[in-house]
Amino acid sequence: MNPVLEVVLRSVSVLAVFLVLPLIVGQTEHKVMAHMQGRLGPMYAGGFHGWAQLVADAAKFIQKEDITPRAADRWVFKLAPAVALVPYLVALAVIPISPTLVGADVDAGVLFVLAASAVGILGLLMGGWASANKYALLGGMRAAAQLLSYELPLVLSVASVALAAGTLSLSGIVDAWHPLWLLWQLPGAMVFFVAAVAELQRGPFDMPIADSEIVMGPFTEYTGLRFAFFLLSEYAGIVVMSLLFTVLFLGGWHGAFSDSLGPVWTLAKSAVISVLIIWMRVSWPRLREDQLQRLAWLVLVPVALVQLALTAVWVVLSSR
Amino acid sequence: MTDHEHSQGESRKGTKSGGLLPGLVKGLITTARTLGRPTHTTEYPDAQPYLPPRSQGVIALLEENCTSCMLCSRECPDWCIYIDSHKETLPATTEGGRERQRNVLDRFAIDFSLCMYCGICVDVCPFDALHWSPEFEYAEVDIKDLLHEKERLGQWMPTVPPPPALDPSSAEPQEITAANKPARTAPEARS
Numbered sequence: 001m002n003p004v005l006e007v008v009l010r011s012v013s014v015l016a017v018f019l020v021l022p023l024i025v026g027q028t029e030h031k032v033m034a035h036m037q038g039r040l041g042p043m044y045a046g047g048f049h050g051w052a053q054l055v056a057d058a059a060k061f062i063q064k065e066d067i068t069p070r071a072a073d074r075w076v077f078k079l080a081p082a083v084a085l086v087p088y089l090v091a092l093a094v095i096p097i098s099p100t101l102v103g104a105d106v107d108a109g110v111l112f113v114l115a116a117s118a119v120g121i122l123g124l125l126m127g128g129w130a131s132a133n134k135y136a137l138l139g140g141m142r143a144a145a146q147l148l149s150y151e152l153p154l155v156l157s158v159a160s161v162a163l164a165a166g167t168l169s170l171s172g173i174v175d176a177w178h179p180l181w182l183l184w185q186l187p188g189a190m191v192f193f194v195a196a197v198a199e200l201q202r203g204p205f206d207m208p209i210a211d212s213e214i215v216m217g218p219f220t221e222y223t224g225l226r227f228a229f230f231l232l233s234e235y236a237g238i239v240v241m242s243l244l245f246t247v248l249f250l251g252g253w254h255g256a257f258s259d260s261l262g263p264v265w266t267l268a269k270s271a272v273i274s275v276l277i278i279w280m281r282v283s284w285p286r287l288r289e290d291q292l293q294r295l296a297w298l299v300l301v302p303v304a305l306v307q308l309a310l311t312a313v314w315v316v317l318s319s320r
Numbered sequence: 321m322t323d324h325e326h327s328q329g330e331s332r333k334g335t336k337s338g339g340l341l342p343g344l345v346k347g348l349i350t351t352a353r354t355l356g357r358p359t360h361t362t363e364y365p366d367a368q369p370y371l372p373p374r375s376q377g378v379i380a381l382l383e384e385n386c387t388s389c390m391l392c393s394r395e396c397p398d399w400c401i402y403i404d405s406h407k408e409t410l411p412a413t414t415e416g417g418r419e420r421q422r423n424v425l426d427r428f429a430i431d432f433s434l435c436m437y438c439g440i441c442v443d444v445c446p447f448d449a450l451h452w453s454p455e456f457e458y459a460e461v462d463i464k465d466l467l468h469e470k471e472r473l474g475q476w477m478p479t480v481p482p483p484p485a486l487d488p489s490s491a492e493p494q495e496i497t498a499a500n501k502p503a504r505t506a507p508e509a510r511s
Binding site: 034038284 | 352354361
C-alpha cells in the first residue's frame with residue numbers, strides 16, 4: 001500500500017476510535033450511574049433510551065459562547081484543553097487491540113504511552129493557572145500534586161510488568177503474558193488500577209474538581225467547546241487507561257478463539273474495567289487531600305516497590 | 321416502595337460493623353443492588369405523577385361563599401391576595417321593612433408568583449370559599465400571568481376533591497345538626 005495513504009488511513013481510524021469509544025463510555029456512565037442511583041438517566045435524545053444524549057450535548061456545547069475571562073492568560077487558557085486532550089489521542093494510537101490491529105506499533109510502547117499520558121497533566125495545570133480564578137488555581141494545584149504523586153506508583157507497577165515480560169513493547173508484553181500473571185502481578189495490577197483512576201481524577205479521587213468545594217476546579221472558567229474538550233479528555237482517559245490495564249495485566253487478546261476473537265476480547269475486558277471505574281465513582285465518597293497523598297505515598301508506592309522486587313527476584317531466579 | 325425502605329434499614333444496620341474494606345465493598349454491593357432493581361422514577365410529562373388527593377397544588381375560589389371579609393388577605397404572610405369590594409343596598413323585602421346592605425366582591429386575585437402555598441388563607445376562611453386543588457400545571461412564560469383573577473380561581477373549583485369522610489364515631493356535621501333542629505316558630509320568615 002502507498003505509505004502516505006496508509007498513514008492517513010491509520011490516523012483517521014485512530015481518530016474515529018478516539019471519538020467513538022469515549023462517547024460509548026460516557027453514555028454507559030450516564031445509564032449505569034442513573035440506575036445505580038435509582039434513576040433512569042437520559043431517555044429522550046435519539047428515541048431509544050436516550051442513546052444520542054452525548055451527541056445532543058456536543059451540539060449544545062458547540063452553540064455555546066466561548067468566553068475567555070478578561071484577566072486570563074489568553075493563549076495558555078485557550079491552549080489548555082487541547083493539551084489535555086491530545087496526549088490521550090497519541091497514547092491511544094500505540095495501544096494494540098490485537099497483534100495486527102494497532103495504530104502504530106512502537107517498540108518502546110509502554111514508555112511512549114506513559115510519557116504521552118503524563119503530558120495531559122500540563123493541560124490541567126495550564127487551565128488552572130491561566131483562568132485568573134482562585135478556585136481554578138486551587139484545582140490546578142491539587143491536580144498537579146495528585147497527578148505527580150500518583151505517577152510514581154503507576155510507573156513502578158508498569159515497570160514490574162515490563163520487567164516480567166522482558167520487553168517494553170505493548171504487544172510483546174501481551175505475547176509474554178500467562179494466566180498465572182493474574183496472581184503474580186496482582187498487587188501491581190491493583191496499584192496500577194488505583195493510580196490510573198487517580199490520574200483520571202475520577203471519583204473517589206476527584207479532589208482537583210471537587211464540585212462541592214471549588215466549583216469545578218481547573219474547568220471553572222471554561223465554557224462551550226473548550227469545556228467539552230476537557231470532558232472528552234476525561235472519558236478518553238478512561239478508554240486509554242482501561243485498554244492499557246487490559247493489555248498490561250489482563251492479557252489483552254488472550255482468551256478463547258483468540259485468533260478470530262482477539263480484538264473482541266481486548267475490548268470486552270477493557271469495557272469491564274471501564275464499568276468498574278464508573279461503579280467506583282458512584283459508590284464511594286471523595287478522598288480528602290491529605291488522605292489522597294497518604295494513600296499514594298504510604299500504600300501504593302511501597303506496594304509497587306515490593307511488587308517490583310518480587311518480579312525482579314522471580315525473573316532473575318527463573319532465567320538462571 | 322416498601323422493598324426500598326426495607327433495604328435501607330438493612331444497610332443502616334450493616335454500617336455498624338467493619339473496618340475500611342468491608343465498608344467499601346458494602347458500598348459497591350449497595351449500588352449494584354440498586355442497579356438490578358427497577359427505578360422509582362415516573363417519566364412525568366409522559367406519565368402523570370401519583371399525587372395524594374389532598375396535595376396543595378392551587379387555591380380555588382368558590383365565589384358565592386366569599387363575603388369579602390378580608391380575613392384571608394390579612395392573614396396571608398406575603399400579602400399575595402387582592403380583594404376589592406363595594407357595598408350594595410338591598411331594598412326591603414316587606415312593606416315598611418328595613419333596607420339591608422351586603423358586600424359585593426369586585427375583585428379577588430391571588431398572585432401565585434408570591435404565594436408560598438402555606439394554606440393559611442384556606443384554613444382561615446370562615447365560609448369555605450377557598451379550597452385546595454391538587455392541580456399543579458399552571459406554569460407561565462410571563463410571571464405576570466401567575467396573577468389569577470377570580471374567574472381563573474373559580475375554574476379550579478371542579479378539580480377540588482370532595483371532603484374526606486368523617487370518622488364513623490364522630491359527631492354529626494354541623495350542617496346536619498342545624499338542619500335537624502326544630503324550625504323556629506317565628507311567623508312567616510323571609511323567603
